[in-house]
Amino acid sequence: MFDDGHSSIRLAHSTGLRAAGSVDAAAPLKLLVLGALPFGQPDDERVRCVGNPLEPFDLAYVPGNAGGTAFAEFVQSANNPAVPVITHGNGLGARADAVLEHTGPGDLVHACTQLAPLAERVQSLPLIPRGAERPALLALALAVSRQKPIEASWRPGSRGVMGYELLTGLDEPRTLLEQLADIGLFKRRYHERLHACGHCGGCRVFAREVCSRCSSSDLAEHELLHHYTCGLQAPEPVFKRGEGYECPKCRKPFRHYGVDYDKPGQVISCSACDATISDPDVFFVCADCGGETDSEQAQVVRFYHYQLTAQGVSAAEAGVLPMLGRPGDGYQENSLQEFRVMVQNYVHIAERVERPLTMVRFDLQAGRGMALERGLVQLFTLVQETARKGDAVAMADGCVLACLPETDVSQVQPLLDRVDRLVSAQLADGFAVHPHVVPRERVLTLLKALH
Numbered sequence: 001m002f003d004d005g006h007s008s009i010r011l012a013h014s015t016g017l018r019a020a021g022s023v024d025a026a027a028p029l030k031l032l033v034l035g036a037l038p039f040g041q042p043d044d045e046r047v048r049c050v051g052n053p054l055e056p057f058d059l060a061y062v063p064g065n066a067g068g069t070a071f072a073e074f075v076q077s078a079n080n081p082a083v084p085v086i087t088h089g090n091g092l093g094a095r096a097d098a099v100l101e102h103t104g105p106g107d108l109v110h111a112c113t114q115l116a117p118l119a120e121r122v123q124s125l126p127l128i129p130r131g132a133e134r135p136a137l138l139a140l141a142l143a144v145s146r147q148k149p150i151e152a153s154w155r156p157g158s159r160g161v162m163g164y165e166l167l168t169g170l171d172e173p174r175t176l177l178e179q180l181a182d183i184g185l186f187k188r189r190y191h192e193r194l195h196a197c198g199h200c201g202g203c204r205v206f207a208r209e210v211c212s213r214c215s216s217s218d219l220a221e222h223e224l225l226h227h228y229t230c231g232l233q234a235p236e237p238v239f240k241r242g243e244g245y246e247c248p249k250c251r252k253p254f255r256h257y258g259v260d261y262d263k264p265g266q267v268i269s270c271s272a273c274d275a276t277i278s279d280p281d282v283f284f285v286c287a288d289c290g291g292e293t294d295s296e297q298a299q300v301v302r303f304y305h306y307q308l309t310a311q312g313v314s315a316a317e318a319g320v321l322p323m324l325g326r327p328g329d330g331y332q333e334n335s336l337q338e339f340r341v342m343v344q345n346y347v348h349i350a351e352r353v354e355r356p357l358t359m360v361r362f363d364l365q366a367g368r369g370m371a372l373e374r375g376l377v378q379l380f381t382l383v384q385e386t387a388r389k390g391d392a393v394a395m396a397d398g399c400v401l402a403c404l405p406e407t408d409v410s411q412v413q414p415l416l417d418r419v420d421r422l423v424s425a426q427l428a429d430g431f432a433v434h435p436h437v438v439p440r441e442r443v444l445t446l447l448k449a450l451h
């Protein structure tokens, strides 16, 4: 599994036998060149340039002008998206392991040899398969091989405003990291708390203060004046008359601060409707979709940095995500515990807001000589395929459980039909599946009985 056609790299750092950069027996480093080199190919036996991202390589050169989509494609389809990256300029941020300051084949070779130990570390990890698990496994591999947390940083040019440079090329890195933190592979460290647009979810919003009477934003702040003689308090412009003041209530002119009047504070007045207000209403206007969101109803998004946990390091080194692992990997215990906590929350919420929720228990029976465990993993995968966003699926002793929020007992049949179709088409012969529908009020009792 680990020997997947990869080239091996032999270097002083790992063997302790040769000096770095020595010319003897070490196999050349395979450098994938994405696009074109801005200079001639290096003529050096330590580095060999290759052009096919689908074949094995040890490092990658990405031109400084490579667009975001080119790198996203590399991340998605390249043989190994975790290799050290060499580039020009700062377009890749922390994802660049070396940035060339001068342009010449000699600098490129130098960068390659400097990065050889890192390349070797990456090659020692299991190869990251293409497909659904790649983003999570890549995040783990990058964090473990670079030995640093995945840090959030400001990205004013993007809708989310906050980015994760190390995960350049991946969609929705925050969602991914949150999921990985939820299952214990990363630990969160607080970074920032921002308001989000209620329409598109972006965080590029501007606070906009408006008149609470007419909603105009044409507001001005004024000193509040208090006329001692008659007690009138009003914004300063109301009193202004030439060099001094004249009271619009008692019609007396006055001039001396502390004798005739004082300034107890500030007020906001609306130039559109002349209203005087103490606190304007605040809305967030979205720079991306133009939508307005009431500040009191705006969602708050918390951004974190993410540090690998010991569990995360093991997952990275094994190249297996615990949620998708096999029984015996410690999968069942952890996952069932998480499932229980999640479902308990779902049930409490559903009860509080009086929404439906249903659980389905798919009991699995194995024929003579069949390994129940193997069938369970298959069944689990099939049920997961039919699950909607927000559903929770887990394996337990001899059964697979699906918790379906926002679903009434009477609405479960289509799911049962879909699972039934998949089971008859894909589950190995010799297994039989018996679904049991559990209504909301019996879900917690069922959870307690699970092992």
Ligand SMILES: [Zn+2]
Pocket: 197, 198, 199, 200, 201, 202, 286, 287, 288, 289, 290, 291
């Ligand atoms: Zn928006």
Ligand SMILES: [Zn+2]
Pocket: 211, 212, 213, 214, 215, 216, 270, 271, 272, 273, 274, 275
């Ligand atoms: Zn107004």
Ligand SMILES: [Zn+2]
Pocket: 227, 229, 230, 231, 232, 247, 248, 249, 250, 251, 252
């Ligand atoms: Zn007055």
